[in-house]
Structures are given as structure tokens and as C-alpha cells.
Amino acid sequence: MNEDEIEGRLREFEVICRRRGLPLTVQRRDILKAVLERDDHPSADQIHDAVKERIPGLSRTTVYRVLDTLVEMGVIRRLHHPGAIARFDGKIHRHHHLICRSCQHVIDIETKSFDTLKLAPSQRHGFEIEDFTVHFVGLCAECRRKMS
Ligand SMILES: [Zn+2]
Ligand SMILES: [Zn+2]
Helix, strand or coil, X not given: CCHHHHHHHHHHHHHHHHHHCCCCCHHHHHHHHHHHCCCCCCEHXXXXXXXXXXXXXXXXXXXXXXXXXXXXXCCCEECXXXXXXXXXXXXXXXXXXXXXXXXXXXXEECCHHHHCCCCCHHHCCCCCCCCCCCEEEECXXXXXXXXX
């Protein structure tokens, strides 16, 4: 995400906080910024490493809690795919992922034809679908190189 986009998203966040009567703490702002600054879908521990310099004494537990709050507020997303630790995504518009089963690398893909996928009522098993992401699992270029 470029600087302007990040600035815009942080301003949006201020508005959401104000609307909800939530204090805009430095912790929340810096942790959100750290997620927005990277496109590698970081784990909570990676975010902790990135911000602990800026916020001395910041505990891992606090980072986990703030990330949960940010997900709940809808300003970041948690990746849902099996077999991996929780990863976070600053991109909240619909997009899809390539996931490496070996190194857990996650690459964003924007494929418009997936955005409108629909399940017939008979396939939904009573589910009310709220959201979806298509993910392809396999081996990334780097891992394939190492294995050959
Ligand atoms: Zn890989
Ligand atoms: Zn993503």
C-alpha cells in the first residue's frame, strides 16, 4: 500500500473510532499502520516485532488484543485458511490469495471473475454466506526452485 493510501485509511480509522466513541490510542494507530505497510499478510508476532521499537514495553498480548479489535472494527481482515497461524491483511476489499504450503507465503490476486461467485441455495446447507475468498494452495516459485 502506498503512503497516500495508508494516510487515507488511517483517517478513515479516526472517523470510525470517533463514531464508535473509541479512543484512538497510539497503540491502535501504530499497529494498524504496521499492518497496512506490508503486503505479506503478517502474523501477530511479526507485527509485534515491527512496532515494539516504536512503542516501548508493548506486550505480545496487547498486540493480539488490538489486532482482534481492528478485525472486529472491519479495518483489517484475518485470513481464514486451514493449517496456518493467524495472519492479517490490510486489504479489506474482496481479493484472493495464492498460498504456499511450504513457506506459508501469501500473494494477493485480484481476479474479478471470482468476485461474483455464487452458490446455489441447494449447495449452501442452510448457510447465510457473508464473505468469501478464493485461495489456491501450492508451491511458490522460490520453494519450487529450492526443491528442483
Ligand atoms: Zn514457498
Ligand atoms: Zn490479501
